[in-house]
Amino acid sequence: MKEQTPLSRAHGMGAAHSGVQHFWVQRLTAVALIPLVIWFLVSLVGHVVGDYDSARAFLSQPLAAALLLLLIGAGFYHMKLGVQVVIEDYIHTESTKIALLILNTFFAVALGLISALAVLKLFIAG
Amino acid sequence: MVETSPAPRERPLSPHLQIYRWTIPMALSILHRITGMALAAGTLLFAWWLVAVALGAQAFAQVHAVIVSWPGMLVMVGFTFALIFHFLNGIRHLVWDVGLGFEVRTARLSGWLVLGLAVILTGVTWYLACPLAGGAP
Numbered sequence: 001m002k003e004q005t006p007l008s009r010a011h012g013m014g015a016a017h018s019g020v021q022h023f024w025v026q027r028l029t030a031v032a033l034i035p036l037v038i039w040f041l042v043s044l045v046g047h048v049v050g051d052y053d054s055a056r057a058f059l060s061q062p063l064a065a066a067l068l069l070l071l072i073g074a075g076f077y078h079m080k081l082g083v084q085v086v087i088e089d090y091i092h093t094e095s096t097k098i099a100l101l102i103l104n105t106f107f108a109v110a111l112g113l114i115s116a117l118a119v120l121k122l123f124i125a126g
Numbered sequence: 127m128v129e130t131s132p133a134p135r136e137r138p139l140s141p142h143l144q145i146y147r148w149t150i151p152m153a154l155s156i157l158h159r160i161t162g163m164a165l166a167a168g169t170l171l172f173a174w175w176l177v178a179v180a181l182g183a184q185a186f187a188q189v190h191a192v193i194v195s196w197p198g199m200l201v202m203v204g205f206t207f208a209l210i211f212h213f214l215n216g217i218r219h220l221v222w223d224v225g226l227g228f229e230v231r232t233a234r235l236s237g238w239l240v241l242g243l244a245v246i247l248t249g250v251t252w253y254l255a256c257p258l259a260g261g262a263p
Contacts, residue, residue: 027223030216037213041206045255052186055179079169082162115173118180 022081029078036071056122065123069116076112080105150237158215161208168205206251211244 043058058064083104091097146152175193178185192198218236221227227236 027220030220034213034217037209041209041251045251052179052183052190055186059176059179076169079162079166083166086159086163111169111173115169115176118173118176121180122176 022084026078026081029074029081032070032074033078036067036074039067040071059119059122060125062123065119068119072112072115072119076108076115080108083108149234150241151233154215154237154241158212158219161212161215164204164208165212168201168208171201171205203248203252207244207248210247210251211240214240214244214247 043064059068084101087097087100087104091100171189171193175189178189193202218227218240221236227233
């Protein structure tokens with residue numbers, strides 16, 4: 001065992017040994033989402049709102065596909081972390097809480113993957 | 127009541143939502159959570175729309191019909207407001223994270239600013255989007 005005081009072992013990590021990871025990634029994804037959300041809103045207003053052909057044309061651009069993938073990655077991760085905090089804050093029955101936390105992760109991963117696949121298919125199909 | 131001994135005594139509670147006087151920072155803190163949850167629900171529509179475009183014109187026509195319907199438009203306007211508000215108030219939170227803007231006056235001012243801007247930008251977005259929305263209101 002290392003010669004360490006309990007304080008220095010816990011420093012920066014906290015009792016659960018993952019420390020401020022959750023807090024940090026929530027902020028990291030938030031910062032990433034600032035330009036991505038601006039781009040997304042401006043693009044939707046500018047190109048896509050109307051018909052199938054323009055939506056398809058928009059989504060087959062390489063830049064749009066890349067930015068959308070980034071938006072999906074950062075967005076669904078941010079969502080997973082945010083909803084997790086809400087569940088932890090308001091659900092006090094342990095079993096219900098754990099079930100909801102699992103569902104939350106499944107929801108974020110599944111919907112994020114489905115969205116990313118749709119973007120990839122459109123980009124590859126052109 | 128007190129005579130039957132094990133009856134639990136009413137203990138004082140810490141103040142909670144119904145006790146506090148409402149202030150703008152508090153209201154927006156709650157609204158940030160609500161809009162966050164609304165956006166999470168809205169990702170279903172986002173994913174549906176993307177998948178529909180990937181599947182083809184017929185699937186797209188189905189989502190499009192839902193989106194431009196009366197309740198669909200209401201959801202879309204709500205979603206736009208939720209996104210813009212959560213975006214702006216999120217930036218407000220990031221500013222707090224670097225340690226700025228904590229004075230009560232500043233926090234109130236930034237709160238009203240964020241709320242006002244969110245309403246205005248939602249309006250601007252829909253003003254710009256409507257002529258393109260293919261005959262939607």
